[in-house]
Amino acid sequence: MDQQSATQVPDSPQHAGDEFERQPVPEKARKGSSAFWGMYAGEHTAGTEFMLGPLFVSWGVGAFDLIVGLLVGNLLAVLSWRFVCAPIATQYRLTLYYQLEKICGRNLVVLYNLANGVLFCFLAGAMVTVSATAVGAALPNISMPSFQDTMPTGVAWCVAVVILGAMMTFVAIKGYGFVARVGHLSAPWMLLVFAACGIVMMGKLHSTHIVELLTPAPGTQAKIGFWGVVCFSWFCNAAMHIGMSDLSVLRFARKPSYGWASSAGMFLGHYIAWICAALLLVYWVRAKGADPARGVPPGPMVWDAVGWAGLACVIVAGWTTANPTLYRAGLAFQGLCPRMSRTTATLIAGALCTLAGMFPAVAMKLLDFVGLYGTTLAPVGAVILVDVYLADRCGFTQDWAQKTGRGFNVAVLLAWAIPLSIFYFLYLKYSIFPSYMTLPVYVLTGGLYLVLAKAMNGSPARTR
């Protein structure tokens, strides 16, 4: 899972939030393609990759389904960045928030910010959990959570999470720039540590036959198959590509073709790193008799594979990705209460993140959580897509809120809330894998917005 920044400027010393927040990015501020290739490669090699690979093994996913499914899903994700997000980003050159505000009004953006902020906190909490497993590997007194644990595993675990969470929050408040720099510098090294884990595991398992190694034991019931893997890898960053969160990043691109840079993140971070991380659990299952359903936390597996360098990687990967996430959550909360200082907002986000990190539920159910995250936030991208390409053709007002001066576009709220309510009902009642629902919810939101906008915002007479 990636840590794509909605507010990050590739290779720039300044925060995107500091400039061009409410105006198109001018020619002189645009960036070359190399900045985007580096940024995507770094942002998508995160601490949570150590969870996702083993979770596929734990779910009994077959070798073909994993290897080919990830290939197809990641390709679709790259195409989504290139052909859905990048064209709009380079045409209008606005942040997601401003693009959205023009359509749905400032008050509805606040609602989006709330959902965004809370989900960011849980995501950062999962990263704290992953980092804490590295601390636990070095301190045997800490009882580590298994994949089936949802509650804190003891006082020592909570203390480790609170210390890490407090440090991350403090840095997010005071020294975010430093951590962003460390994250950028550590990206090439982290990727090689992932590769090293895979190589060492192949050595210990005395086989380089990846397909054979990733084949589950006979009789294993897979929770998801080929299409589950495709949907997950396509939509785990749905909020960023089809959800248009990366408008904020790609608006700095000179050409829409820079959207191809996302392939660096997808095929290095979400393909090679996931498969290498998966091999860690394969080894523990085959050589150490671990129960794949219960799994093994990332810290002990990486410690066993590559020692201190691995533990450093788990902590650095978790830390450098949790901090920008915390920072963004703080900004989102600040957007809700503009009078609140960023320090207070980040403190609230940090407290929520640390609390979430104590409960292994989010990290251990990351395949589900990432799907929920994408399905909840991505639909606003469908609204933007319909507004940009179909407003004129279908006869309703483009950028309705901006043109009418209204603060709340009811058509957008209904188009977002109705499909999402159906999705959450199905998820809670039938435990449907969330990534299966991302595309239907997205399409339904776009379709509903088209109908509702035409009915409610179509007539020029209704437009002030």
Place this chain on the structure above:
Amino acid sequence: MKTIAMILGIIALGLTVVPPILFATHSLAEPAMKRLMLDGCVLWFVTAPAFMKGGAE
């Protein structure tokens, strides 16, 4: 200076990935591999700031 740092950085990355390959081919013992990887980790974080551009804030 930058060139020297870059060369050392490449060596650091080599220390991160070559020892695991040697271990997998039974040419290097596990403790030595882990030690060399740690050396690579330290060397990378010492040298990389000198030649890599920083991340965005």
